[in-house]
Amino acid sequence: MEFEKLYIQAKNTLNPRDISPFISAGSVASAILTDKGKVYLGVCIDTACSLGMCAERNAVANMITNGECKITKLVCLSSTGEILTPCGACREYLMQLHKTNGEMEILKSLDNFATVSLNELLPDWWGKKQINV
Structure with a gap:
């Protein structure tokens, strides 16, 4: 039901x-659920200079702004x-946030x-x- x-x-x-x-946005969206039960949303931002941001990292930025770093579920x-x-960059970014984030569930199929x-x-x-130190 959460997914x-x-x-x-x-x-x-x-x-x-x-x-x-030079910039388009919103063609990919992501929602993350934290261990505290809060949901953070993000959309992709694509730029001509390649300094854009994936939807997952945008959602994470919102989460970090609100003082959280543990993710339990992710949808993109x-x-x-x-x-x-x-993507590979987001996988790395998500993994570096918290030692338990490797256990997060990522929706693969409806x-x-x-x-x-x-x-x-x-x-x-x-x-x-x-990270486990």
Whole structure:
């Protein structure tokens, strides 16, 4: 049920649009659920200079702004409603936030709300020893 709610919140956040001739936003949306039960949303920001931000990192920025760093669930989807998994850069970013974030459940499919853990998407992560100190 939580994933269904997160999916709906992310879908309602989608709003593909051009911000300027150089920046577009909102074609991918993400919703994250923290260990404290709060939901943070984000959309992708694409720029001509490649200094944009993925939807997941935008949601994380909102979470960090509000003093949190532990994620339990993540949903990411395209403007067509297709479920996406985080890109490699986002996987690394999510893993570095907190030692338990590797256990977060990431929605993989709307069929039976199948999930995958971040640990499964990023096996043998290089920073595991340092983050567990």
